[in-house]
Amino acid sequence: MLVLPAELTHAQAEACLRMLLQAARAEAQPRILVDASALLRFDSSALAVLLECRRECLGDGKGFAVRGLPPRLRELAGLYGVLGLLPDPAASQETVLAAA
Template sequence: MLVLPAELTHRQATACLHMLLQGLKAHREPGVVVDAHALAVYDTSALAVLLECRREAIDEGKTFAVQGLPPSLRSLAGLYGVGLLLTPVA
């Protein structure tokens, strides 16, 4: 499981994406889950990071899901039309 930090804004986006992509490459399971429970401070950059991570996972033939996405960020993803791309883990 990959874990998001407590803060993910434009300022942290590049470093966070780099960290997630390194974790993704080391991840040997067929499905990738990103845990967003700790995420407390964020902006739309968090969505961009998650979507890029999803793209990389799919390019590697893996499934991708996010769990614990804050409700307001999930709402924003829906508003932008990408909510279904960040489906929660059941």
């Protein structure tokens, strides 16, 4: 699992993306899970980092999911129309359980 830092703004975006991509490429799992629960301070650059990481993972034939997306960032992703590109495995599990 990859973990986002507490702060991810434009100033940290490039370095954070490099770190995530390096870790994702080294990961042997078929799906990359990013933990965003530590995010406290962020801007729209956090979404750009997650979307680029997703693009690279899919290009490498790996799945991609994000858990713990802060409510404000989830809201921003919804406003931009990209929330569906950042699936939360816990939400998917809740949907399956609710349907059963």
